[in-house]
Amino acid sequence: MRIAITGARGQLGAALAVALADGHDLTLLGHGQIELSDPQTTDQIAATGADVVIHSAAYTNVDGCARDPDLAYRVNALGTKYVALACRRLGAPLVYISTNEVFAGDANRPYREYDPAAPVNAYGQSKWAGELAVHELLRDFFIVRVAWLYGGERNFVRTVLRLAANPPADGLRMVDDEVGNPTYCADVAEGVARLITTGCYGTYHLVNDGSCSRYAFCREILRQAGHADLPVTPIRLADYRRDSTPPPYTALANLAGADLGVTLRPWHDALAAYLATLA
Numbered sequence: 353m354r355i356a357i358t359g360a361r362g363q364l365g366a367a368l369a370v371a372l373a374d375g376h377d378l379t380l381l382g383h384g385q386i387e388l389s390d391p392q393t394t395d396q397i398a399a400t401g402a403d404v405v406i407h408s409a410a411y412t413n414v415d416g417c418a419r420d421p422d423l424a425y426r427v428n429a430l431g432t433k434y435v436a437l438a439c440r441r442l443g444a445p446l447v448y449i450s451t452n453e454v455f456a457g458d459a460n461r462p463y464r465e466y467d468p469a470a471p472v473n474a475y476g477q478s479k480w481a482g483e484l485a486v487h488e489l490l491r492d493f494f495i496v497r498v499a500w501l502y503g504g505e506r507n508f509v510r511t512v513l514r515l516a517a518n519p520p521a522d523g524l525r526m527v528d529d530e531v532g533n534p535t536y537c538a539d540v541a542e543g544v545a546r547l548i549t550t551g552c553y554g555t556y557h558l559v560n561d562g563s564c565s566r567y568a569f570c571r572e573i574l575r576q577a578g579h580a581d582l583p584v585t586p587i588r589l590a591d592y593r594r595d596s597t598p599p600p601y602t603a604l605a606n607l608a609g610a611d612l613g614v615t616l617r618p619w620h621d622a623l624a625a626y627l628a629t630l631a
């Protein structure tokens with residue numbers, strides 16, 4: 353298949369390029385090739401002649417989105433509309449990578465694919481508007497919601513490892529009431545590679561199995577990396593000042609993918625696999 357991937361130099365985009373390298377003709381579209389907020393994106397993606405488009409690019413700086421919601425909307429919502437219009441012209445299905453942050457975060461059990469979205473911050477609102485554009489413009493699409501990604505150069509795991517190598521004098525402080533699914537990009541990429549062969553269009557939650565708080569995730573990273581003794585103080589989300597308001601509880605449940613046999617391994621195992629690649 354001819355597959356175009358946006359955000360190809362991002363964490364997930366790079367993993368998708370690896371997972372799909374064999375047997376496919378890939379067009380890798382980084383920020384240097386397309387500017388999502390530019391309507392010309394439609395012509396540029398249509399010109400690739402792709403059979404499938406995977407749209408992983410996004411303005412992912414959630415605090416930046418909070419400071420400039422118009423920019424978030426232009427990149428994540430209008431940009432997704434331009435990509436969807438290209439797919440319509442190509443007659444190609446779209447894989448739109450979306451987020452756990454489309455949910456309000458006040459549930460008491462993991463969100464299912466059918467649960468109503470109610471984003472509470474500009475990033476989540478812009479990604480949800482992207483989902484709506486996909487629904488409005490296309491018949492054949494996969495919306496793949498992911499969460500708490502790691503795998504590239506800049507992510508939570510790398511940050512914790514850096515702090516462990518050079519701990520602050522007053523120790524580490526991590527939020528204990530924000531809960532999600534730590535998820536390895538390589539596993540999502542394998543899942544997407546399997547999903548696109550099914551033709552079973554719809555909305556999916558592709559996350560590593562299980563959920564935890566940021567604090568528990570940090571502790572597990574430290575344990576697996578041999579720094580279990582490093583003290584970490586749990587703090588409340590309310591005590592961690594930032595421009596964006598994270599939805600507190602956004603664990604996702606994978607119902608739709610599981611019915612097709614597309615599931616991701618437990619998050620502890622995925623973390624071990626990632627740490628092994630860094631060793």
Ligand SMILES: NC(=O)c1ccc[n+]([C@@H]2O[C@H](COP(=O)([O-])OP(=O)(O)OC[C@H]3O[C@@H](n4cnc5c(N)ncnc54)[C@H](OP(=O)(O)O)[C@@H]3O)[C@@H](O)[C@H]2O)c1
Binds near residue numbers: 388412479500
């Ligand atoms: N990271 C997470 O924890 C997480 C959680 C839930 C959902 N997601 C979703 O998963 C997808 C992949 O995330 P990721 O972690 O791989 O993100 P990432 O590493 O930040 O990569 C995003 C890519 O999009 C590109 N990009 C940003 N603005 C653009 C624009 N205006 N026009 C064209 N390209 C642009 C970036 O290029 P530059 O760096 O050059 O700007 C970057 O290569 C995104 O759709 C994101 O919303 C991520």
